[in-house]
Each structure stands twice: as C-alpha cells, then as structure tokens.
C-alpha cells in the first residue's frame with residue numbers, strides 16, 4: 001500500500017525520500033519531522049558528526065498548505081558536511097585529483113568487504129557511503145509523516161532504551177510503560193525509564209570510549225491504541241509479525257528482534273505465557289490483563305499495544321581497530337577508522353519508531369484503505385461500530 005524509497009550517500013549533497021501511497025488530507029506538520037530528526041541525532045554516545053549536522057527536512061512534493069495531496073511525498077535533507085566532500089563525492093569525474101579518503105582496509109562487521117566483492121569496487125567508500133546509517137535520517141523523516149497519519153486515528157508510537165552493553169534498565173518487564181513516561185524520557189540522554197540505570201549506561205559508554213571500543217544494546221518500540229485486525233493469518237507474507245521483523249532487521253546494526261516476550265517465552269510453560277481473554281460489555285469488549293504476545297496473535301493485531309524490541313550489535317567502527325587486510329596488497333592491516341559513534345541505542349529506537357509506523361500505516365491502509373482521509377475515517381468508523389455490536 002505504501003512504498004518508502006530513499007536515496008543518497010552519507011557525504012553526498014543530500015538524502016532524498018519518496019513516500020508513495022499516503023492518502024489525501026493527512027495533516028502534515030514539518031516541525032514534527034524536525035523533532036524526530038533531532039531525536040535521531042541525540043543520545044549519549046553519538047560521534048562528532050552529530051555536532052556538525054543539524055538535520056533539516058524540506059518537503060519538495062506531495063503536500064500543499066499543510067495537507068497531503070495523495071501524490072508521492074518527497075523530502076530532501078541536506079548533508080551539511082557535503083561542502084568538505086565535493087571532490088570525493090562529486091557525481092562527475094574530477095580531474096587531477098588524489099584522494100586521501102579512499103578506503104582499502106575493510107571494517108569487520110560493516111558492509112565494506114561484502115559490498116566490495118558484490119559490486120566489484122576498488123575503493124570501499126563506494127559501499128560505506130550508502131551503508132552508513134546516515135540513510136536512516138531519511139527513514140525517520142518519512143516515519144514522522146506516517147506517525148502523523150496514524151495519530152489521526154489516535155495511534156501513537158514511542159521508544160525507550162532497555163539495555164546498553166550489559167547494563168539493563170531494570171524496569172518491570174511485565175508492566176507496560178505509560179505514554180506519559182515515555183514522552184518524558186525522550187528528553188533524557190539515554191531515553192531510559194530508570195534514571196539510575198541511565199547513569200550506569202552512560203558510564204559504560206564512557207568506559208568503552210576510553211578503551212577505543214563500542215557497545216550495542218536493546219531498544220523497545222511500543223504502539224498504543226492499535227486496532228485489532230491489522231495483518232492476516234492467511235498467507236506467510238501477510239503476517240504482521242513477519243512484516244515487522246523485516247522492517248526491524250533492516251535497521252543497520254539490528255541483528256535480532258523480539259515481539260512481546262517472544263524470546264523469554266521460549267523458556268516458560270504455556271500457562272505462564274498466553275494472555276488470558278476477558279470481556280467487558282460496556283467499555284473495552286475483549287481484552288487481556290497481560291500482553292506477553294506483544295499485541296500480535298496469528299500475525300494479526302489483537303487490540304493490545306504492539307510491543308517490539310530491537311537488539312543492536314556494537315558499532316563496528318572501532319577507534320582501536322580490529323585486524324583486517326589491505327585489499328590491494330593483501331597485507332595484514334588495521335581496519336579503517338572514520339569518525340564514528342560509540343553507542344547508538346536511543347537513536348536506533350527512533351529509527352525503530354519509523355519502521356513500526358511504516359508497517360502499521362501500511363497494514364491500516366490495507367484494512368481501512370481509501371484514497372482520502374474521509375473514506376478511511378468512514379471505513380474505520382464502521383469497523384469500530386461493528387466491534388461495539390459483537
């Protein structure tokens with residue numbers, strides 16, 4: 001239903017994103033896009049580049065006078081560092097020029113070597129410029145628009161940091177965080193709900209930095225007030241859990257994901273895992289008192305919050321580099337170091353929000369779709385009225 005396509009290199013002139021399939025009439029605020037872009041740049045452990053760039057998105061198509069037109073929405077985010085890379089990243093041949101910035105020593109854990117082999121490049125800058133997570137700024141900008149679509153139906157999405165390295169947030173896993181607390185923790189350096197754990201996370205990052213090392217961790221994304229009935233059990237590629245998994249594992253550095261208590265449930269008996277079903281006639285209809293399934297059963301949302309975790313590996317660009325090989329001489333060499341983050345778990349959470357917004361908006365349009373917000377509102381209303389009757 002929705003297509004999200006990005007283009008652009010990390011040190012090229014700009015990032016571009018096209019979002020196709022947004023209906024007409026979605027109220028669009030550019031300041032909400034700015035807010036999410038700025039959240040992606042924050043978090044303790046980010047590198048110096050975040051100080052150079054203050055991302056600004058410009059809407060260059062598909063929106064007029066604050067509302068989507070139904071045509072593709074295009075956004076542009078300039079790379080401020082481009083001024084320092086105009087020779088290296090010029091789209092046209094540059095004469096009599098020698099680069100100091102060619103990359104011949106691949107970083108273990110990054111796309112450098114695998115990409116070089118696949119695309120037959122000599123200079124791995126041709127790979128890392130696109131593999132860089134700078135690209136996620138474009139996804140976050142598009143995600144901010146998709147969140148505005150979802151907000152029109154009262155669906156909101158938040159993220160928080162659950163673990164950095166071996167420091168756990170230590171919050172009660174059984175208790176769903178409140179949107180108010182999640183909104184508040186947006187303003188903190190680690191976006192962690194537990195201030196004590198937050199301090200220890202920052203200390204762990206300082207220590208890793210001192211040792212020229214990096215840290216991964218876990219972030220959680222929660223979508224509230226998601227209606228029951230998105231996704232489908234009828235075909236493997238329509239199952240919403242599978243679609244969320246694809247979206248999450250596409251986030252650079254995210255190597256595993258969990259829906260609800262998915263991983264932890266594998267070691268528990270069924271009686272302690274499955275969420276008992278209750279019914280309240282006057283207000284809630286069918287409901288659960290627990291949400292260990294993370295709001296998804298049979299690949300379909302069940303009306304409980306959708307709760308997803310992303311497991312991030314440590315950043316692969318190390319100040320104290322790992323062993324690598326010079327691809328020209330095949331001699332043993334240190335991996336290249338280029339200005340880099342030490343840990344990015346809160347920022348990855350912001351990207352996770354964008355990816356969950358994409359999957360939910362796509363599934364929402366599948367179920368209640370129309371070309372305009374008016375049609376979608378009518379369809380949604382009819383679903384809500386039907387729920388009242390059963």
Ligand SMILES: Cc1cc2nc3c(=O)[nH]c(=O)nc-3n(C[C@H](O)[C@H](O)[C@H](O)COP(=O)(O)O)c2cc1C
Pocket residue numbers: 047109110111131132133136251252253254313315316317339340341342344347348351
């Ligand atoms: C917000 C964000 C920032 C990142 N920053 C860096 C970075 O500064 N240096 C780095 O080596 N990797 C960084 N990564 C991770 C790499 O982009 C990622 O490991 C790489 O593209 C290889 O992809 P893979 O880990 O998914 O296999 C970042 C990831 C995210 C989500």
